[in-house]
Amino acid sequence: MPDHRKRILLLSAYRADSHAAWADWLTSTFDAFDWQLLELPGRHFRWRIRGNPISWLDALATTEVDAVIATSMVDLATLRGLQPHLAALPTLYYVHENQFAYPLGPQQVDSVDPQMVQIYAALAADRIAFNSAFNRDSFLEGMATLLGRMPDAVPSGIRDRLTERSAILPVPIQPTAVAGGTRDPGLILWNHRWEYDKAPEVFAEAMLTLAGSGVDFRLALLGPRPANAPEPLQKLREALGNRIIADGKLPRSEYDALLGRAGIVVSTARHEFQGLAVLEASAAGATPLVPDALAYREQYPDACRYPQGDVDTLTERLQAWLQQGPPPAPDVRAWTPGRLEPDWQGMLDDLVAGSRKRPRVSRG
Structure with missing residues (x-):
């Protein structure tokens, strides 16, 4: 019997704890969709954020899906350029964390390259979702500040364009099985x-x-x-x-x-x-x-x-x-699944329908 479920490709380029919990929850909770999950291990940050289109070059070549969800470690703009059959599909860019508000570590190189990857990805996506209003606001403010430092040829209204296609969709916390012990x-x-x-x-x-x-x-x-x-x-x-x-x-x-x-x-x-x-x-x-x-x-x-x-x-x-x-x-x-599942369901339904209107989910 043929499977008529809509097919969603979920790309997570950095399977760390919170990213993994979210991906596992999403694919197990919304089983009305046929999920195809591609992940990369949560290590080698610089290579992951720039190299994932190469890492998935062959795996994506024959993929046939109806929509794409990519996390904020995915170089979505490059990936869509290398995979033309995916470029026309409705795409959600899910921002777990943005590189504008992430503190620089003692051994890390200060570079705008990861920030530019995320700007391009947001511009390439039909929809953008953030896990908090702080994440959204710091991303948009950081992007505007960075582009404001550029010498010329920066189009106006980029922040407004991204705001129009943005929503707040937190990752649900998992219920904790707490026995009746003494606090x-x-x-x-x-x-x-x-x-x-x-x-x-x-x-x-x-x-x-x-x-x-x-x-x-x-x-x-x-x-x-x-x-x-x-x-x-x-x-x-x-x-x-x-x-x-x-x-x-x-x-x-x-x-x-x-x-x-x-x-x-x-x-x-x-x-x-x-x-x-x-x-x-x-x-x-x-x-x-x-x-x-x-x-x-x-x-x-x-x-x-x-x-x-x-x-x-x-x-x-x-x-x-x-x-x-x-x-x-x-x-x-x-922030519990019972409260957030309807919002996620609405986003996923709109995504696979190919709608490009402003997302109806916004909490911030």
């Missing part, structure tokens, strides 16, 4: 990558200062980390080893159990375009304390935010919460 209001959770863009040195300094004040607390140090432990993690292990109840990237069941047990989840991030880790912890009942910046301003009330990078205020707020109890966890049901 520990003194358990502080860190569930981020131990890398420069998450500023773990700020977190470590706050924890060491907090310990020096004599306040009782415990730590769950989760999230991926390099083989050689970064200095902030080493400092915490050496000074606060007796307070650490978990240390490592855990199996999902153990991770969920700690989300359901922790009283507080902390972020010190320098970039966060949606922040799935904190959203998941908040959904499980932990109270977030996050920078007053980035996507967090869309998600959490003032009581849960502190000035970005301000170790003193972070420490003082935590001390008060540990001594008096944290405020209730905020309501984050707006």
